[in-house]
Amino acid sequence: ALLVNPPAPQTADLLCGTGIDAVDRLGKAADTVEYRTVWTAVLGYDFEIDVPYYALVNADKEHKVGWIGREECKPGHVPDGESILVVQASPDWSIERYDRSPEQNVADLARHAAAIIGDQRLADPDWADHQGWRYALPDEDVQDEAVRAAARDGGYVTGDWGAGDARLHAAVRNGLEPPLVPTEQPGGAPWRH
Template identity: 50%
Template structure:
């Protein structure tokens, strides 16, 4: 059985892992240079920082077992400090602390996908953007923007954000009502944009919380986290804030000049912390995530109707929950259904 996975994010990595013992020839096509999608890590000035998803929660028993027992646990770290809240007026309060565990890695959250792929024989082709998918003589053919054929496969799994998956479905050479129904269902998934500001300071921040979350959804800052509380991420005596700006605020500015948006974000962070020192970080980074968080998930089962033809969909937008553990869980489920289909069919 030959399987193509479009996208090397958390869901794609989980699918490859689920297929590791299935006697399957798996190829993963990833448009960027890295893996793990929005669970992303960068390095700068001696710091490591998770600038998309901040950590993996222990909300799923299967995922917890994966991180703590199945994969290499070397460098797996836990954020122990609590998450506090603030409102639209910027009033900060305790109250989001819970018993949930928050995991990442000393080398950053992208290690999750790297370790999943390392446990498989899957081939990961980075910097390879799939532009067209076609159904030809009972198999799936993939090609890039230059119309270079990337291969022919029994099974294809599409894991990009729903709007990009919908584009692939719209252009897909497959004259079948199931494709049309799947496209309409996938295209209906709404997404929120998020602008991320990364702010470094040559001093320590003396606060009792790891992160702050806006409970009203109306403040310019949606989430503010202290990366120095993740072991191995920030040198001692320094602070690194990762600000995920609010959905409305980010959506209104996602196409604006990134440096100007960053300057505005810095001002809002300094105001929230009520400390002028935070208006002057000594270095910064930023990322605009156009398709950051799905608003709910795909409805109905039209996206499942294509599975008997070997076309599957996976991701947090399929799971209906914008969390890394949800993407992993969905990826495992899709991988298991592919194995079941293989066992019921001779390729």
């Protein structure tokens, strides 16, 4: 059996051309799943941010920043007297700037965070980190029949692109729900753990 978990486009690269009809079909189906790209900056400050909320969300999807989260609002995540912002760019901003300099992207997102929160000190973090996800959030899930056909031949899919919802809990549920969980090998022999 084969169990795969990368984003759909990367899974498609692995599966297409295997010579196993159901697995090849699954690869072709995976190749059709569209994704949103997301670029994120993590910004650290040696001072506390005094605002009455733990996060801001771009509800109308019209801004360059998708959301801002305050890690210091989570017990034990940040030392006293410090702040950490997780600033996630919108998909459009992320696509446009994905291959640009990480330093410039971090600086731009820090300036956006400062403007959104209304505290210009936030434009100059004491430290920063970043991560880009070219395949962050699937816009749709894979064709169900392709998944089921591959499972009948011992190929199993986990992940949010097979779950119908681009969230971690959906990906976990997708990996745990039959018929996608391989409880026995093709032919009926149980898996040894």
